[in-house]
Amino acid sequence: MSNTVIEVSDIVTRFGTNIVHDGANLSVRQGEIYGLLGGSGSGKTTLLKQMIMLLHPQSGEISVLGQKLSTISRTDSAILRRNWGVLFQSGALYSSLTVAENVGIKLREYTDLPLKLIQDIVRMKINMVGLPETAAELYPAELSGGMVKRAALARALVMDPALLFLDEPTSGLDPVGAEAFDNLILELREILDLTVVMVTHDLDSIWSIVDRFAVLGEKKVIAEGTLNEIIENPQPIVRQFFGGIRGRIRSQNGK
Amino acid sequence: MHTTYSHKAQLKVLKTPDATIVFKSSGNWTNNALVDANMILDQFCRTHHNVTIHWDMSNVENIDSAGVMLFINYYDLLKLNHCNIKVIGAKSEHEKMYRLLRKYTSKDTRKPADFYSVFLKPLDSIGKSSVAFILDITSFLAFVGENFVHLLYSLLHPRSIRFGAIVKNIEEAGLRAIPIVALTSFLIGVVIAYQGAVQLEKFGANIFIVDMIGISITRELSPLITAIVVAGRTGSSYTAQLGVMKLTEEIDAMRTMGFEPHRFLVLPRILALMISLPLLIFFADIIGIAAGMLISHLHLHISFTEFIHRLQSVLDIKHVWIGICKGPFFAWLIAAIGCYRGFQVSKSTESIGRYTTISVVNAIFLVIACDALFSVLLTELGI
Numbered sequence: 001m002s003n004t005v006i007e008v009s010d011i012v013t014r015f016g017t018n019i020v021h022d023g024a025n026l027s028v029r030q031g032e033i034y035g036l037l038g039g040s041g042s043g044k045t046t047l048l049k050q051m052i053m054l055l056h057p058q059s060g061e062i063s064v065l066g067q068k069l070s071t072i073s074r075t076d077s078a079i080l081r082r083n084w085g086v087l088f089q090s091g092a093l094y095s096s097l098t099v100a101e102n103v104g105i106k107l108r109e110y111t112d113l114p115l116k117l118i119q120d121i122v123r124m125k126i127n128m129v130g131l132p133e134t135a136a137e138l139y140p141a142e143l144s145g146g147m148v149k150r151a152a153l154a155r156a157l158v159m160d161p162a163l164l165f166l167d168e169p170t171s172g173l174d175p176v177g178a179e180a181f182d183n184l185i186l187e188l189r190e191i192l193d194l195t196v197v198m199v200t201h202d203l204d205s206i207w208s209i210v211d212r213f214a215v216l217g218e219k220k221v222i223a224e225g226t227l228n229e230i231i232e233n234p235q236p237i238v239r240q241f242f243g244g245i246r247g248r249i250r251s252q253n254g255k
Numbered sequence: 256m257h258t259t260y261s262h263k264a265q266l267k268v269l270k271t272p273d274a275t276i277v278f279k280s281s282g283n284w285t286n287n288a289l290v291d292a293n294m295i296l297d298q299f300c301r302t303h304h305n306v307t308i309h310w311d312m313s314n315v316e317n318i319d320s321a322g323v324m325l326f327i328n329y330y331d332l333l334k335l336n337h338c339n340i341k342v343i344g345a346k347s348e349h350e351k352m353y354r355l356l357r358k359y360t361s362k363d364t365r366k367p368a369d370f371y372s373v374f375l376k377p378l379d380s381i382g383k384s385s386v387a388f389i390l391d392i393t394s395f396l397a398f399v400g401e402n403f404v405h406l407l408y409s410l411l412h413p414r415s416i417r418f419g420a421i422v423k424n425i426e427e428a429g430l431r432a433i434p435i436v437a438l439t440s441f442l443i444g445v446v447i448a449y450q451g452a453v454q455l456e457k458f459g460a461n462i463f464i465v466d467m468i469g470i471s472i473t474r475e476l477s478p479l480i481t482a483i484v485v486a487g488r489t490g491s492s493y494t495a496q497l498g499v500m501k502l503t504e505e506i507d508a509m510r511t512m513g514f515e516p517h518r519f520l521v522l523p524r525i526l527a528l529m530i531s532l533p534l535l536i537f538f539a540d541i542i543g544i545a546a547g548m549l550i551s552h553l554h555l556h557i558s559f560t561e562f563i564h565r566l567q568s569v570l571d572i573k574h575v576w577i578g579i580c581k582g583p584f585f586a587w588l589i590a591a592i593g594c595y596r597g598f599q600v601s602k603s604t605e606s607i608g609r610y611t612t613i614s615v616v617n618a619i620f621l622v623i624a625c626d627a628l629f630s631v632l633l634t635e636l637g638i
C-alpha cells in the first residue's frame with residue numbers, strides 16, 4: 001500500500017514574474033485519496049496540471065507511476081495518458097459532442113471494442129455518476145453545472161484508470177450529490193484500486209474521504225499528512241484553514 | 256477449439272458428455288483485449304438456445320468495467336435465450352466489481368435488432384424531419400409576428416425607433432457593400448453584353464443589345480445579384496452578431512433590463528437593409544448598364560451617345576421601378592432570416608457556424624423563390 005505513485009520534488013513554477021511554487025515537495029502513495037488544499041491562487045490547479053503534463057515546472061522533478069516527466073519518451077507518455085483520468089475544474093467537455101460521445105470517446109479511439117459494448121459501458125458509467133439516462137443524448141450546453149461535473153467524471157472514469165485527477169470535483173454539486181460523489185469515489189477506490197489526487201475546498205470531503213493531503217501556501221507545501229497530523233500543525237495558515245474543523249472533530253468525537 | 260494469445264481475454268467452449276457446456280475463461284478481460292472473447296460469445300449466442308452452461312471464471316487475471324460489461328451483456332442475452340447459467344470460481348474482487356457495475360446497468364434488456372425497426376427507421380427519420388421542418392416554419396412565423404407587433408408599435412410611437420442604430424446599420428450593410436456590388440454588377444453587365452453581342456451579330460441586329468441589356472439588368476439581374484451578394488454579406492453577419500450575443504447571454508441581459516431585443520437589435524437591422532437594398536439595386540443598375548455600354552462600344556461599335564439615345568426610347572421606367580421595388584421585399588427576407596437564425600443559436604460554439612450557413616442558404620433560396628413569384632405575378636398582370 002505504501003509504494004509511491006507520484007513524487008513531486010523541489011519544483012519551481014513561474015509565470016513571468018509571478019512565482020507560484022518555490023520548492024514544493026509531496027508524494028502520493030498507491031491506493032490513497034490525496035487532497036491538495038490551499039487558498040485561491042495558491043497554485044493547486046497549476047500543480048495538478050504539471051502532474052498531467054499540461055504545464056512544465058521551471059525546475060524540479062515530478063515522477064508519475066515511476067516515470068520522470070522531464071525526460072519521458074513519447075510512447076511512455078502516451079501510455080501514461082491512457083492510464084489516468086482527469087476531471088477539470090470547469091468540466092471541459094467537448095461542446096460539439098453529446099454526453100454519451102464525450103464519455104465514450106477514449107474507448108472509441110483507443111480500443112477496438114464493438115460499438116454496442118461501448119454504448120453499454122458508456123450508459124453504465126453515466127448511471128454510475130448519477131446522471132439520468134436522458135442526459136446521454138444532450139449536448140454539454142444543455143447541462144446544468146453539476147451535471148457537467150458528473151459527465152466529466154464519467155468521462156474520466158471510462159477507461160478504468162489507475163490514477164484519477166480531480167480538480168474541485170464537488171464544487172457546484174448540491175450537498176446530497178457531493179456526498180454521493182464522495183461515496184462513489186470511495187467505492188471505486190476499493191474496487192479498482194484507484195489512486196486519487198483531488199483539489200478540494202470541501203471540508204466534508206476532506207473529513208470523510210481524503211486519506212492524506214498537502215496544504216499549499218507561501219509557494220510551498222507547508223504541511224503534508226493525515227488529517228489528524230495536520231490539525232496539530234502549528235503553522236498559522238494551516239490553523240486558519242482548520243480552525244473550524246477542529247471544533248467539528250471535537251463535536252463528532254463527543255457524540 | 257478456440258485459442259487466443261495468452262494475455263488476451265480467452266474463452267474456451269467445452270462440451271461435456273452430460274450436455275452441459277463449459278466456458279473456460281482466462282487472460283485479461285480488459286478493454287484492449289476483449290475482441291476475440293466477444294466474437295466467440297457472439298457466435299455462440301447466435302447458435303445456442305436452451306442449454307445449460309457453466310461459466311468458469313477462475314483463471315481470469317484482470318478484469319475491468321469493459322470486461323464485466325461484456326460478461327453482463329452475454330449473461331443477460333443467454334438468459335433471454337432460455338439458457339441455464341452457473342458462474343463458478345469468480346474471484347471475490349471480480350465479484351465485487353460485478354456487483355457494483357450491475358447496480359448501475361440499465362434495467363431494460365434489449366433484444367436483438369427488430370426486423371421491423373430496419374424498415375421503420377427511414378420512415379421514422381422522415382417523420383422526425385418533417386415535424387422539425389413544420390416547427391421551424393411555425394417558429395419563424397412567430398418571430399415574424401413578434402417583429403410586426405414591434406414594427407407597429409414603433410410606427411405608433413416614432414420616438415421609440417432607434418434611428419442611430421438604423422444609420423449605423425445602413426453604413427454597414429449599404430455603404431460598405433458598394434465596392435463588391437459595383438464589381439459584381441459590372442461583371443454581370445459584361446457577361447450579358449458579350450453573350451448577347453455574339454447572338455445578335457449573327458442577325459445584324461446589333462442595336463437591340465441596348466433593349467436586352469437595359470431590360471434584363473434593371474428588371475431582373477441587378478435586383479437578384481445584389482440581393483444574393485447582400486445575403487452572403489449582411490445576412491450572415493446578422494446571424495453571427497446576434498448568435499454571439501445569444502451565446503454570451505447578452506440578449507438575456509438586455510431582456511432583464513427591459514431592452515426588447517426586437518426593438519433594439521432586429522428592427523433597426525431590418526429597416527436599415529430595407530432602405531439600403533433598393534439604393535444598392537439602383538446603383539447596380541447604373542454600373543451594369545455602363546458595363547454593357549462599354550462592351551457594346553468595344554465589340555459592336557455602338558457609340559455611347561447612340562446607346563444612351565436608344566436606351567431612353569426602349570427602357571420603360573416601369574422596368575427600373577419593378578427592379579427597385581423588389582429591393583425591400585428581398586431585404587426583408589434576408590434580414591428577417593438572418594436575425595431569426597441568430598436567435599436560434601444555442602450555447603455551443605459550433606452552432607454559430609451552422610446557423611450562419613443555414614441563414615445564407617435560406618436567404619438566397621427565398622430571394623430566388625420570391626423573384627420567381629414576382630415574375631409570374633407581374634407577367635400575369637401584364638406589367
Ligand SMILES: Nc1ncnc2c1ncn2[C@@H]1O[C@H](COP(=O)(O)OP(=O)(O)OP(=O)(O)O)[C@@H](O)[C@H]1O
Nearest residue numbers: 015018020038039040041042043044045046047089
Ligand atoms: N496560464 C497562466 N499564466 C499566468 N499566470 C497563471 C496561469 N495559470 C495560473 N496562473 C497564476 O498562478 C497562480 C496559481 O493559479 P492556480 O490556478 O493554480 O490557482 P488555484 O490554487 O487552483 O486557485 P483556485 O482555488 O482559485 O482554483 C495564480 O496566481 C494565477 O494567476
Ligand SMILES: [Mg+2]
Nearest residue numbers: 044045046089
Ligand atoms: Mg484551481
